[in-house]
Ligand SMILES: Cc1cc2nc3c(=O)[nH]c(=O)nc-3n(C[C@H](O)[C@H](O)[C@H](O)COP(=O)(O)O)c2cc1C
Ligand code: SF4
Ligand code: FES
């Protein structure tokens with residue numbers, strides 16, 4: 047066991063725990079935001095840099111501070127470590143920078159994005175971002191693409207967390223999409239139009255922190271906050287069959303996996319459950335899903351959504367123009 | 373007139389030898405050298421068919437090849453002219469006239485950076501530091517470095533390459 | 544004449560062949576270590592020599608070797624970093640091209656010290672013709688029994704291969720290099736674990752620069768203590784410097800650590816002074832990634848001491864008034880240079896070379912390039928200058944690998960020392976329309992003029 051202090055809160059966690067997971071064990075404001083790390087995907091994390099924290103004391107044995115901010119998702123705790131997250135101005139400043147970086151090439155098309163309301167980037171920007179952008183250069187753009195029959199790739203929105211490639215590597219037996227090109231030209235792609243077809247490929251949609259990968263069987267049917275999430279299950283040979291149905295009236299608009307309060311799937315679900323079972327009669331309904339994430343769709347956060355709408359009002363015009371053009 | 377995508381027996385032997393450099397099961401390590409060979413064998417660029425072929429030889433997924441080929445700047449994912457003129461444009465070369473050299477080529481060949489002449493002979497590509505800053509300005513064509521260039525030397529080089537009429541290759 | 548170690552026999556005809564190389568004393572170190580020294584003895588000599596990594600960071604080589612995980616059951620690897628892509632640096636190419644056996648001998652001796660049975664030299668893709676030179680030399684070494692099974696009849700065996708890259712500066716970063724050697728994209732790995740614990744094929748690995756490895760046989764021959772006597776303080780031995788830019792004699796020079804910068808620039812033995820009788824304006828002393836120095840901080844430190852070619856003296860004054868020895872890429876700029884333009888080409892370089900894994904570097908490098916491009920072409924705003932400083936600050940220290948820092952430092956330092964020149968571009972857009980705006984009329988500080996008047 048290792049004793050760590052995060053933002054003044056002392057806790058004891060098993061050796062080998064990451065700072066982020068230690069914070070998650072306690073929960074609340076001391077948990078750094080994570081856009082690329084995904085506890086169920088091996089090798090994930092370290093890339094987005096939103097989870098940077100300051101280690102003001104390395105360990106009891108070696109109390110020196112770490113020279114740079116470290117990614118809490120991929121830094122293991124040491125006994126006696128002292129970590130500053132929201133109590134460090136350096137961390138808040140760096141995080142603001144990261145959010146700005148993630149947004150400079152982001153289309154800010156929330157008004158037309160399926161993910162709006164359950165987007166980690168939207169939440170992050172609201173909590174940690176600057177009120178206005180300092181970026182005046184042209185934004186990078188990509189063409190939209192279909193990845194298979196059921197998944198839409200909207201590369202403009204992607205933040206290159208690499209999660210979807212890990213899903214393909216670790217859950218399916220033949221990864222046919224990946225990250226091609228380099229630097230800020232890097233993109234998620236199949237390179238040549240190849241359909242992704244695999245029993246578990248749909249989980250890419252659920253692990254995507256933004257609206258880059260969306261469910262084509264759901265697109266534009268409704269904004270998430272007008273749908274009613276219900277826990278449901280069915281007897282499935284391929285997966286646990288435990289899902290969330292997003293209903294409007296008696297219609298099942300969309301099926302997703304069940305996410306915990308950090309936005310991570312509790313279990314991965316198969317494509318059959320996700321894409322093919324769109325009748326309430328396919329499912330045993332358990333009851334309304336409690337969304338306990340700090341998301342705009344969770345009930346007591348509806349007011350946030352309004353604020354975000356205000357924030358992005360000036361982009362809406364731009365976006366509307368762009369959308370009208372083509 | 374596309375030729376069949378297949379290495380000759382000699383090339384396959386070279387590839388087999390390269391694979392032997394790495395521990396068993398690590399044949400993916402051969403990807404970079406083998407892509408160079410493939411590019412040289414199949415007209416100076418890597419089509420998706422060629423990359424699929426390389427994937428099959430190394431027993432890896434095609435996407436693993438696309439990911440790698442698109443990362444490194446020496447692999448051409450589109451057809452290029454017979455002679456690829458790679459002119460260094462980074463700081464030290466810029467200080468010694470790289471921009472003039474590029475402009476000279478653009479005028480002379482009537483193409484812009486990244487374009488290919490109508491006859492398919494030359495492609496002009498500006499690249500980053502080639503480790504030849506002490507002999508700037510310079511360019512690379514195939515495996516050869518041409519250093520301390522000025523307009524006359526550049527013209528002479530174009531003439532020479534036209535005369536030789538050979539496809540430039542790194543290997 | 545200063546002492547030469549690595550390049551002592553540079554001008555001996557045929558030195559690229561094994562035969563001549565041996566006549567000049569080559570491969571003696573292989574005999575010496577295999578027959579009279581234990582691997583730990585070799586590491587000990589390297590430690591005593593004070594040899595520091597010549598790839599850029601200057602980490603003590605002997606200490607790095609002693610970190611290698613000896614308890615692991617996995618094979619150990621030595622990988623030579625011959626990716627040399629840092630703008631302004633071309634010394635490794637020179638050494639490998641002219642005296643290829645010096646690297647091979649170094650690889651054998653160092654591999655023995657580390658207990659590596661297979662070693663790789665990773666060379667940048669553009670150096671294809673150097674690859675051929677190395678391959679030929681390696682074949683000669685196999686033939687002569689210096690490589691392969693039971694070298695010189697001992698029970699030490701070593702296989703040495705050269706791996707070619709394909710155009711990516713980032714593969715010079717040691718973990719990106721290992722990824723690339725495994726046939727993957729050159730995405731740097733998260734550290735820890737360090738390569739000494741889990742490197743190539745997740746096995747204990749040491750990565751060293753060409754020049755570092757080539758120095759090892761000389762250390763073995765002359766002893767570490769003798770090597771440590773060359774140089775000043777913790778900067779021991781000799782260093783290859785790649786000199787470029789506006790100087791009379793660009794090229795690769797071997798210097799003894801401690802040579803005054805002034806002598807290096809103006810002596811006929813080295814750079815031979817500034818080209819065309821112009822005035823010195825700025826210096827990038829250690830490859831494009833290190834902070835740029837303005838004229839008054841080049842030959843003297845802020846304290847007025849003579850600036851020397853050592854790790855310590857070059858970094859004297861820290862980021863405020865110092866720089867770094869880095870890889871020894873010595874780029875000299877005369878009074879006609881536009882600092883903004885030079886900084887922009889470097890920013891373009893880092894933008895082009897970012898692997899794109901982590902967001903500050905992926906997004907920040909492109910942003911900085913675009914803003915610099917605007918300023919250079921007369922489309923900048925005053926606030927852009929501070930914006931650049933702020934972007935650089937938000938990248939620095941917040942990325943996976945040091946490329947982010949390397950992209951930030953040149954820009955931050957150029958603005959620190961040449962802010963007025965950036966502002967001039969904003970103030971007088973019409974005066975910077977011609978890309979060669981300072982070529983005929985060098986930039987003159989208005990502030991300085993005012994203070995004289
Ligand atoms: C972006 C980047 C590029 C680098 N390029 C090189 C290079 O081309 N050659 C090199 O020897 N080291 C390079 N390095 C340093 C290596 O990561 C590593 O420190 C070095 O190879 C270790 O060898 P040394 O201790 O002998 O210097 C680079 C580092 C970074 C961050
Ligand atoms: S700092 Fe740049 S080059 Fe290094 S890992 Fe991050 S994106 Fe890649
Ligand atoms: S969540 Fe830690 S770096 Fe992205």
Ligand code: FES
Nearest residue numbers: 460465502504505
């Ligand atoms: S800058 Fe052109 S070769 Fe180095």
